[in-house]
Amino acid sequence: MSTVAFIGVGNMGGPMARNLLKAQEQVLAFDVSPAALKPVVDAGGKEAATALEAVTDADIVITMLPAGAHVRSVYLEDASVLTAARKDALLIDCSTIDIDSARAVHVAALKAGFDFLDAPVSGGVGGAEAGTLAFMCGGSDRAFARAKPVLEKMGKRIVHAGGAGAGQAAKICNNMLLAISMIGTCEAFALGEKLGLEHQKLFDIISAASGQCWSVTTYCPVPGPVPAAPSNRDYTGGFATNLMLKDLKLAQAAAAGAGATTPLGAEAAQLYSLFAAKGNGGVDFSGIIRMLRGEL
Numbered sequence: 001m002s003t004v005a006f007i008g009v010g011n012m013g014g015p016m017a018r019n020l021l022k023a024q025e026q027v028l029a030f031d032v033s034p035a036a037l038k039p040v041v042d043a044g045g046k047e048a049a050t051a052l053e054a055v056t057d058a059d060i061v062i063t064m065l066p067a068g069a070h071v072r073s074v075y076l077e078d079a080s081v082l083t084a085a086r087k088d089a090l091l092i093d094c095s096t097i098d099i100d101s102a103r104a105v106h107v108a109a110l111k112a113g114f115d116f117l118d119a120p121v122s123g124g125v126g127g128a129e130a131g132t133l134a135f136m137c138g139g140s141d142r143a144f145a146r147a148k149p150v151l152e153k154m155g156k157r158i159v160h161a162g163g164a165g166a167g168q169a170a171k172i173c174n175n176m177l178l179a180i181s182m183i184g185t186c187e188a189f190a191l192g193e194k195l196g197l198e199h200q201k202l203f204d205i206i207s208a209a210s211g212q213c214w215s216v217t218t219y220c221p222v223p224g225p226v227p228a229a230p231s232n233r234d235y236t237g238g239f240a241t242n243l244m245l246k247d248l249k250l251a252q253a254a255a256a257g258a259g260a261t262t263p264l265g266a267e268a269a270q271l272y273s274l275f276a277a278k279g280n281g282g283v284d285f286s287g288i289i290r291m292l293r294g295e296l
Contacts, residue, residue, distance in 0.1 A: 001026060002150065005058035007051050007074060007081075008095070010036045012121065013064035015128035016094070016154045018043045022131075023153040030054040052084040060150055061085055064094045067246075068101030075105045082112045089114065090146045094135070096120040096172075098250055099165040100257075102138065106164035115143035118164070119151065120171040124239045132156045136174070138166035172254055175247040178215070179268040179285065185215040186289035189222050193293070199224050221286035230284035238284030245272045245281075 003026045006017040010031065017027050017040045027045040030053070031037050041047050048054035051074055055061045061081055065071050071093055075081050081091065091114050093105065102118040109116035117139035127133045133155035137144050144160045151158045161170040188211065192202040203225035207217045219238075220226040230238035248269040255262045275288045278296050290296050 002059040003028065003057060004150070005030070005048070005051075005054040005061045005085075006040070006045075006064070007031070007054060007061070008064040008066075008070075009040050010064070011125050012128045013062075013094075014039055015125065016062075016064065016133070017045060019128075019131045019154045020150070021045055025150070025153065028054045028058065051081065052079060055081050055085040055089070058085065058089055060090045060092065060147075062092045062094060062150075065097075066095070068095075068097035071095050071097050071105060072101055076108055082108060082114065085114070087113050090143065090150075091116040092119050092147050092151070093117070094119050094121055096247060096250070097168060099168045099172075099254055102168045103165040106139065115140065115146055117143045117147045118167040119147065120167050121155065122171065122174060123155070125237070127155070135159065136161050136167040136170040138162055138164055138168065138170075168250075169254070172247055172251040175244065176251040176262065176265045176268065179244055179248055179272065180264045181213050182215045182219070182221065182286055183268055183271060183288065183292070185213065186221045186286070186292050189220075190289060190293050215286070219286055221289045229286070231286055231289075235284040235287035235290075238286065240282050241272060241276050241285045241287070242281040244285040245269070245276050248272055 001024055004020055006027050006029045008031060009017050009029045014036055017029055020027050021044045028048050029037055029040045029045045030048040030051045037047050063074055091109055106116055117137050119135045119137045121133045121135055123133040131154055134157040135151045135155050137160050148158050161167050199222045203220060206212060220229050221231050223232045251265055252269055275291050280287060
């Protein structure tokens with residue numbers, strides 16, 4: 001049994017921490033929101049008054065935070081995880097952040113003598129709840145080997161993408177492609193509606209033809225064909241548009257820095273920016289079909 005300090009137990013971190021508790025790990029949690037902490041404490045976790053208190057005696061430190069600035073603050077300030085944690089502690093950041101921030105923390109952690117892994121996740125709140133997340137990991141072989149057993153208690157697919165920052169790079173590439181494929185899927189179904197095709201008939205054809213993709217078969221943006229998809233819940237309870245837009249902006253920033261050309265990624269970012277600006281930031285990203293239909 002390990003003692004895990006979990007910093008950031010919101011929509012994603014909370015279910016992840018609770019899955020660690022189910023796996024008989026000891027969890028000491030910190031979050032700036034008392035409401036976020038309550039479900040973890042109710043499940044058997046302990047509440048820390050500060051992030052530094054949480055990490056002092058932890059074997060493993062896991063962070064799940066909104067943005068690079070928060071991660072830098074927690075790890076790089078004068079009083080931080082790197083100054084308060086035990087020197088043999090394993091550090092894992094599961095936030096989705098910019099690659100530069102991830103690499104900066106890697107450098108600082110290595111200098112301080114820590115094993116550190118950037119390990120952003122895919123699978124959304126549903127995957128966090130079910131313990132079926134995919135972890136894309138960047139860091140040393142040693143850090144990955146140490147982290148894999150604890151990550152397996154929160155996810156089903158644990159992949160070592162490469163060195164420092166590689167997890168973040170893989171995550172933003174994946175989500176850029178997901179955004180593009182979802183827009184294409186929505187356009188196809190919107191066109192099918194105009195041409196008089198039934199949703200189920202079109203789904204049956206595409207899902208077994210060359211247009212098949214995850215956005216069709218697992219996350220269909222029209223109600224009916226995939227009962228578990230957010231389209232059957234008025235586009236609630238999935239992956240919020242604001243989060244997709246955050247990942248698209250990270251991808252565009254990374255593309256600019258690397259000199260890569262991503263015209264479809266840029267267009268997807270603009271379309272999701274427009275969709276969010278119309279008051280849909282909290283709506284599942286597949287709900288963009290409504291805008292493409294001209295309903296918004």
